[in-house]
Amino acid sequence: MLGVKLKELRETNGMVQRQIAALLEVDTAFISKVEKEEKQISKNHISRLAKLFKVSESELNSFWVADKILALIEDEKKENIERILEIVSVSKKIKIK
């Protein structure tokens, strides 16, 4: 989710992975894996990326957390996921669209 989004943002801004890597002070190989959703960036990179691409930091952050959740539930059956999200939303008193 976030990886693909970051790749889109990078490309619409006409940048190459090396430039993103330089900004975050990480290896380009790592950026490649992030964009292919093989690895996740650490949370503290998000604000820099949001500033770079001029997008909402909390929106990027929401995708970051969503990715973590998706990793947690990836082996669960659909019916169980429904139940899990119900437990979470009830516990947090939240209604989901």
Place this chain on the structure above:
Amino acid sequence: MLGVKLKELRETNGMVQRQIAALLEVDTAFISKVEKEEKQISKNHISRLAKLFKVSESELNSFWVADKILALIEDEKKENIERILEIVSVSKKIKIK
């Protein structure tokens, strides 16, 4: 969530922590912390607990995963949690009650 549930199950079955600890082959102190939600049991203990208490394994498992998710989102603002769960449910094509 799960810790409290396990404590209730243990008590309605008239058992003490030491017995649960013996079943899972862990320290009794650890069980105490699990019930106080200070630690989480590892996922592979769940089937043994489900059998012991004769409850649905997938229901216990759902609470286990929900606990993980709750830990992930505990610092997020309510509005962001709504957004995050929306992203997850859309991505998994799920409708939440």
Place this chain on the structure above:
DNA sequence: CTATTTTTGACCAAATAAGTACAAGTAAAT
């Protein structure tokens, strides 16, 4: 062709999470 960008796989270090050790506390039973 060759130079640059992206991808891959094996590996590593630091952080986090699961679990332990043990002392000390509580409550009940004898």
Place this chain on the structure above:
DNA sequence: ATTTACTTGTACTTATTTGGTCAAAAATAG
């Protein structure tokens, strides 16, 4: 009142995960 069974707090160890590197291979562009 003291033994016994059970629970909790703090601090420690161990296992697992995760964020990241390095070198080399594969695409892509010029």
